[in-house]
Amino acid sequence: MSDRETWTSRVGFILAAVGSAVGLGNIWSFPFQTASNGGAAFLVVYLCAVFLLGFPVMLGEFVIGRRSERNAVEAFRSLGFGEWSVVGGLAVVSSFVTLAFYSVVGGWVLSYIVGSVTGGYLGDAGAYFGAVSAGPIAVGAHAAFMALTIGIVALGVTDGIERATKLMVPAIFVLMGGLAVWVSTFEGAAAGYAYYLSPDVGVIADNIAGIVPPAVGQAFFTLSLGFGVMIAYSSYLGRDDSLPADGSAIVVVNTLVALIAGFVVFPVLFAIEGSVPDSGGAGTAFTALAGAFSQIPGGQLIGLGFFVVLLFAALSSSISLLEVPTAFVADRTGYDRTATAVGLGAFVALAGVPTALDTGILGWYNDIVFELLLPLAVLSLSLFVGWVADDQLAVELNLGSSFGSGFSTVWLWWIRIVIPVAIGGTLLLGIQSLLVKAGILAAPIVLG
Numbered sequence: 486m487s488d489r490e491t492w493t494s495r496v497g498f499i500l501a502a503v504g505s506a507v508g509l510g511n512i513w514s515f516p517f518q519t520a521s522n523g524g525a526a527f528l529v530v531y532l533c534a535v536f537l538l539g540f541p542v543m544l545g546e547f548v549i550g551r552r553s554e555r556n557a558v559e560a561f562r563s564l565g566f567g568e569w570s571v572v573g574g575l576a577v578v579s580s581f582v583t584l585a586f587y588s589v590v591g592g593w594v595l596s597y598i599v600g601s602v603t604g605g606y607l608g609d610a611g612a613y614f615g616a617v618s619a620g621p622i623a624v625g626a627h628a629a630f631m632a633l634t635i636g637i638v639a640l641g642v643t644d645g646i647e648r649a650t651k652l653m654v655p656a657i658f659v660l661m662g663g664l665a666v667w668v669s670t671f672e673g674a675a676a677g678y679a680y681y682l683s684p685d686v687g688v689i690a691d692n693i694a695g696i697v698p699p700a701v702g703q704a705f706f707t708l709s710l711g712f713g714v715m716i717a718y719s720s721y722l723g724r725d726d727s728l729p730a731d732g733s734a735i736v737v738v739n740t741l742v743a744l745i746a747g748f749v750v751f752p753v754l755f756a757i758e759g760s761v762p763d764s765g766g767a768g769t770a771f772t773a774l775a776g777a778f779s780q781i782p783g784g785q786l787i788g789l790g791f792f793v794v795l796l797f798a799a800l801s802s803s804i805s806l807l808e809v810p811t812a813f814v815a816d817r818t819g820y821d822r823t824a825t826a827v828g829l830g831a832f833v834a835l836a837g838v839p840t841a842l843d844t845g846i847l848g849w850y851n852d853i854v855f856e857l858l859l860p861l862a863v864l865s866l867s868l869f870v871g872w873v874a875d876d877q878l879a880v881e882l883n884l885g886s887s888f889g890s891g892f893s894t895v896w897l898w899w900i901r902i903v904i905p906v907a908i909g910g911t912l913l914l915g916i917q918s919l920l921v922k923a924g925i926l927a928a929p930i931v932l933g
């Protein structure tokens with residue numbers, strides 16, 4: 486491991502982690518989950534989940550990574566707990582499944598960039614989505630998106646990932662911020678802000694089972710937790726870096742991007758469509774927004790800006806989804822990085838083809854990740870950090886940190902008790918909802 490690459494700067498690490506975190510989850514899935522789950526009420530639960538559950542778990546991944554200086558699979562063996570490698574294996578499988586459908590949605594984004602240039606979605610937004618979301622066009626666009634991802638990963642950590650995200654993350658901020666300012670001038674925007682920002686506590690109380698699991702799943706997904714990415718990225722960090730400080734920066738920036746996306750999406754929806762779409766299906770974001778863009782003067786240009794940002798965000802995430810398995814296989818076998826990235830990327834691309842042919846299958850991949858793999862991975866990670874490897878990892882958290890040892894003590898107990906209880910509950914609700922959707926369970930047993 487002596488020739489292991491490291492980040493050329495601390496900012497490089499933070500940007501790469503932010504690049505991984507900021508993605509379709511923030512700009513596509515977050516506003517529409519919020520829209521279909523009660524608006525501001527969902528937002529409140531989501532923010533609590535990000536800061537109270539996501540942030541501590543992220544620190545958990547950081548200590549595993551920096552302590553072991555290994556990728557997610559080998560980290561556990563290197564820390565002396567080889568049997569826990571299965572958690573790393575779960576992380577790799579989750580990355581594969583996620584990338585398979587993530588790339589299909591990335592392909593949709595490519596098609597919407599084309600549509601913004603040609604004006605393809607201006608006439609009938611629903612028909613355009615139908616044409617590009619499933620079938621040969623979707624397969625082709627998915628292949629193109631995977632090719633871009635593979636190309637960047639093949640270039641390696643510092644050359645590819647660090648350089649690409651240094652460019653993309655600031656671009657996302659500038660473009661999204663500009664869009665948010667622009668749409669604030671629309672007549673009717675105020676109703677959008679009201680729906681987005683005034684929480685109705687009654688909505689939360691009435692529908693805990695409906696709001697909490699998606700909010701928690703979204704919180705972990707958006708922070709790229711449970712997939713070993715943060716383990717892999719922090720393994721390249723030095724001991725003088727403050728993990729809590731870096732983690733806070735990453736969580737705050739990631740949250741800001743999602744919040745700003747809401748400030749673009751809600752005013753547009755209310756000013757143009759007059760309300761939020763009530764079903765939050767995979768296509769809603771695309772049809773509702775494209776429909777809105779086609780009614781605004783200059784909408785094609787706004788659309789182009791929006792979808793280009795979405796592409797940057799999606800790419801900076803997809804490269805990190807492919808990086809984890811690539812680093813693992815390349816580290817372990819000694820194979821060439823480029824060949825490894827191409828081989829694994831091609832495999833994932835094939836696994837994604839069914840989801841490019843049928844949006845129902847895409848929904849299944851999505852649900853399996855959100856409701857099963859993700860909570861399972863995060864639960865096992867926190868049990869490992871809290872109960873199996875506790876001493877060395879709590880010590881690791883303090884290295885380079887000015888937060889004090891009181892912080893790491895609270896963190897450790899939080900990871901031991903609060904996180905497993907919260908995620909365990911979410912996991913049960915998630916499994917229940919999968920069984921109901923699959924028709925195996927007729928009706929929810931708990932909190933129906």
Ligand code: TRP
Pocket residue numbers: 505506507508509510511583705706707708709710712714802803805806
């Ligand atoms: N955080 C990404 C997003 O919001 C998606 C994601 C989830 C991810 N897990 C990941 C990206 C692991 C990279 C690695 O879009």
